[in-house]
Amino acid sequence: MFAYLVRRLLYAIPILIGVNLITFALFFIVNTPDDMARMQLGVKRVTAEAIEKWKAERGYDKPLFVNAQASGVGVVTETIFFTKSARLFVGDFGRAEDGRDIAREIRTRMGPSLAIALPTFVLGLFVTVCLALMLAFFRATPLDFWGVVLCVAMMSISGLFYIIGGQYLISKLWRLVPISGFSAGLDAWKFLILPVLIGVVSGIGSSTRWYRTIFLEEIGKDYVRTARAKGLSELAVLFRHVLRNALIPILTGVVVVIPLLFMGSLLTESFFGIPGLGSYTIDAIQAQDFAVVRAMVFIGSVLYIVGLILTDLSYSWVDPRIRFES
Amino acid sequence: MSIQPVLLWSDALIWLLVLGVVAFGWASSRTPPLRAAWRRVGRNRPGMAAATVLLVFVLIGLLDSLHYRPPLANRTPDQPAAYSIEVLSALDALAAPLRTRMEKTYSAPLATRAYAKESIEVRDAGGAVHAVRDFPRLAFGGAHLGEDEAQRDADVLGRVLAAEVVALALILVVSGVGAVLLARRQAIPWPQAVRRLWRGDTDIAWNAVLFSLGALALTAAPLLALCVDYHVFGTDKVGQDVFYQVLKSVRTALVIGLVTTLVTLPIAVALGILAGYWRGWVDDLIQYLYTTLSSIPGVLLIAAAVLMMQVVIDTHPQWFATAAERADLRLLALCLILGMTSWTGLCRLLRGETLKLRELEYIQAAQAFGVADLRILARHILPNLMHLVIIALVMDFSGLVLSEAVLSYVGIGVDPTTISFGTMINNARMELAREPMVWWSLAAAFSFMFALVLAANVLADAVRDAFDPRAAVA
Numbered sequence: 001m002f003a004y005l006v007r008r009l010l011y012a013i014p015i016l017i018g019v020n021l022i023t024f025a026l027f028f029i030v031n032t033p034d035d036m037a038r039m040q041l042g043v044k045r046v047t048a049e050a051i052e053k054w055k056a057e058r059g060y061d062k063p064l065f066v067n068a069q070a071s072g073v074g075v076v077t078e079t080i081f082f083t084k085s086a087r088l089f090v091g092d093f094g095r096a097e098d099g100r101d102i103a104r105e106i107r108t109r110m111g112p113s114l115a116i117a118l119p120t121f122v123l124g125l126f127v128t129v130c131l132a133l134m135l136a137f138f139r140a141t142p143l144d145f146w147g148v149v150l151c152v153a154m155m156s157i158s159g160l161f162y163i164i165g166g167q168y169l170i171s172k173l174w175r176l177v178p179i180s181g182f183s184a185g186l187d188a189w190k191f192l193i194l195p196v197l198i199g200v201v202s203g204i205g206s207s208t209r210w211y212r213t214i215f216l217e218e219i220g221k222d223y224v225r226t227a228r229a230k231g232l233s234e235l236a237v238l239f240r241h242v243l244r245n246a247l248i249p250i251l252t253g254v255v256v257v258i259p260l261l262f263m264g265s266l267l268t269e270s271f272f273g274i275p276g277l278g279s280y281t282i283d284a285i286q287a288q289d290f291a292v293v294r295a296m297v298f299i300g301s302v303l304y305i306v307g308l309i310l311t312d313l314s315y316s317w318v319d320p321r322i323r324f325e326s
Numbered sequence: 327m328s329i330q331p332v333l334l335w336s337d338a339l340i341w342l343l344v345l346g347v348v349a350f351g352w353a354s355s356r357t358p359p360l361r362a363a364w365r366r367v368g369r370n371r372p373g374m375a376a377a378t379v380l381l382v383f384v385l386i387g388l389l390d391s392l393h394y395r396p397p398l399a400n401r402t403p404d405q406p407a408a409y410s411i412e413v414l415s416a417l418d419a420l421a422a423p424l425r426t427r428m429e430k431t432y433s434a435p436l437a438t439r440a441y442a443k444e445s446i447e448v449r450d451a452g453g454a455v456h457a458v459r460d461f462p463r464l465a466f467g468g469a470h471l472g473e474d475e476a477q478r479d480a481d482v483l484g485r486v487l488a489a490e491v492v493a494l495a496l497i498l499v500v501s502g503v504g505a506v507l508l509a510r511r512q513a514i515p516w517p518q519a520v521r522r523l524w525r526g527d528t529d530i531a532w533n534a535v536l537f538s539l540g541a542l543a544l545t546a547a548p549l550l551a552l553c554v555d556y557h558v559f560g561t562d563k564v565g566q567d568v569f570y571q572v573l574k575s576v577r578t579a580l581v582i583g584l585v586t587t588l589v590t591l592p593i594a595v596a597l598g599i600l601a602g603y604w605r606g607w608v609d610d611l612i613q614y615l616y617t618t619l620s621s622i623p624g625v626l627l628i629a630a631a632v633l634m635m636q637v638v639i640d641t642h643p644q645w646f647a648t649a650a651e652r653a654d655l656r657l658l659a660l661c662l663i664l665g666m667t668s669w670t671g672l673c674r675l676l677r678g679e680t681l682k683l684r685e686l687e688y689i690q691a692a693q694a695f696g697v698a699d700l701r702i703l704a705r706h707i708l709p710n711l712m713h714l715v716i717i718a719l720v721m722d723f724s725g726l727v728l729s730e731a732v733l734s735y736v737g738i739g740v741d742p743t744t745i746s747f748g749t750m751i752n753n754a755r756m757e758l759a760r761e762p763m764v765w766w767s768l769a770a771a772f773s774f775m776f777a778l779v780l781a782a783n784v785l786a787d788a789v790r791d792a793f794d795p796r797a798a799v800a
Contacts, residue, residue, distance in 0.1 A: 018618035300623035
């Protein structure tokens with residue numbers, strides 16, 4: 001087990017290097033720092049000095065890979081690749097356009113993001129699994145049929161509609177909770193309840209249908225027939241046997257997103273004015289703040305790889321048949 | 327009056343796609359398993375109803391993909407022909423009244439007066455002019471009514487009823503012609519043909535097709551009857567008709583949904599098959615490639631790539647002759663970028679399936695006979711993967727259409743000058759806080775998008791059920 005974990009962690013290193021190279025290529029080779037400077041300063045009437053100054057302020061005035069003018073290790077370290085890309089590995093993300101330290105910003109914004117994403121995830125999983133179990137219990141009845149129809153209809157509605165409609169109905173028309181905003185203390189719940197609710201509702205359609213398919217596939221297997229033949233009630237079969245065995249395919253899709261919860265949701269956070277990482281990313285995209293986008297891409301892929309490893313570990317937890325040989 | 331045809335890149339790809347579909351249809355009519363699978367789709371009633379709706383959307387999109395530049399009007403005959411820098415499409419020409427009748431700003435659906443009050447100069451009985459704050463009369467909305475605005479409700483009702491009657495007559499005629507054709511083909515008396523048609527007792531679920539055609543006619547007829555003299559869905563901030571915008575959005579959605587998968591399909595298929603068939607270091611390399619790409623969260627990779635593409639486009643204005651060409655290239659670039667993030671799933675699936683296939687006896691027999699690897703791939707492996715490719719193509723469509731709206735909202739979607747569901751929603755979002763609310767743009771965009779995505783989802787289910795061998799056994 002331990003050896004397997006070590007091997008997986010080692011395997012993550014070349015992938016992260018690959019991600020790093022892709023982002024480097026996107027941000028510095030497809031577009032030279034000169035292009036970025038012109039973009040930020042405005043394309044027209046920009047002097048060469050202004051571009052040089054912009055680059056020098058951000059440390060973009062170095063050569064890409066090899067600095068022939070420097071001496072010793074400086075040949076490698078005094079380059080854009082080393083200062084901007086390789087430094088990401090040690091958690092040094094540099095500064096945003098407004099001069100703030102990105103790493104600090106990320107640490108403070110992680111809390112609000114999690115406050116939204118974690119309840120949405122847990123509640124959403126619970127609700128959809130329950131609904132899917134219900135549809136599987138009433139399979140081949142009108143309830144099941146219309147449930148699936150409703151699911152297909154719900155998954156055809158744009159996520160933007162859920163947010164805009166929910167805000168209009170609950171906050172503007174019924175005035176139950178504030179439209180948007182956030183507060184750090186205990187009274188944050190009234191800001192959180194609407195985004196969490198909308199997040200759960202918008203996910204119902206596709207997840208319920210997906211889990212229902214998994215449950216139905218499991219119900220058709222031989223051990224279920226055996227369990228019924230023993231005289232177990234249908235509910236006992238569903239909860240004690242089908243649910244536990246269906247956990248394996250469900251986990252594949254679910255565990256991998258758990259680390260990504262830290263990143264928050266772009267849409268929800270920007271509509272509800274939550275000062276989390278999602279709205280941070282959106283603001284950076286709209287302000288064309290390349291340093292922040294680069295940092296978020298890197299963190300995102302680290303978290304995704306962590307999620308993949310967690311998925312593998314969770315397999316052996318839910319299914320004792322799976323063992324990792326080293 | 328001659329026109330200058332313009333072939334935008336996305337037009338070329340769309341027509342290429344049409345050609346591809348025709349060729350594929352011809353090929354599948356000659357391949358028994360594919361023919362059987364399409365028959366299963368044809369018997370699926372929800373699937374056929376959805377296909378009919380989608381076909382109408384596709385026709386709108388195709389009309390919108392025939393572009394040209396109109397000649398400039400005021401020139402003397404001896405001058406060489408000069409063309410407007412505005413690029414129009416066949417749909418624009420058909421919907422010219424919708425496109426050209428611009429109001430000043432917002433107006434509600436079917437309104438005769440504007441949404442906000444303005445100072446209007448009124449001449450009273452004595453001839454003196456004084457300013458009154460009132461809702462100004464629209465330039466085009468209900469203009470045929472003249473001063474008689476109270477007549478509007480009666481006029482609208484009359485038009486809707488007349489349109490519904492026409493639609494109903496039309497659908498009855500179409501059904502009747504269908505029944506007569508069926509009667510002649512199966513050599514049965516026509517009442518029996520009508521009964522068979524009604525029950526869906528035919529090779530293809532014609533009753534579902536006729537039903538959804540009827541539903542479409544009943545919704546489209548009043549819209550068409552009203553859009554001539556009113557703004558059916560109101561107007562937006564710059565006074566443009568929302569109905570026209572919705573029609574234009576269809577093409578953008580189709581391009582995003584279809585071209586995206588199409589441009590990356592060759593990569594996914596080629597790499598997936600190579601990795602699964604040759605294994606070894608080829609497999610390792612390809613697996614590394616797609617694991618790396620898929621480990622970057624999709625939105626962030628798209629954001630990074632789109633930001634970079636914007637810089638490239640903004641720093642090279644000399645590449646584009648017209649604004650339409652620039653917007654079009656941006657749309658295509660977005661398709662490519664979206665495709666880059668979505669091909670990895672299909673590639674992984676195809677690799678796994680190829681790994682399974684290459685161990686089967688008939689492949690091993692082919693290898694033992696000394697058939698070349700490339701020939702085995704083309705003759706034996708690729709045809710057995712086609713069902714996965716088709717399923718992926720239709721399943722991805724709805725997700726891509728939905729993601730376009732989200733990306734345009736975030737600011738990394740299509741060019742702001744391109745009319746799409748995303749840009750419509752994004753522009754309308756600013757007005758939600760106004761009192762009374764400007765809801766019509768949002769409602770129109772969301773309901774058309776819902777219809778398109780729902781139809782695509784239902785058709786995707788039908789296709790998956792028909793092509794997935796596992797589902798066929800069950």
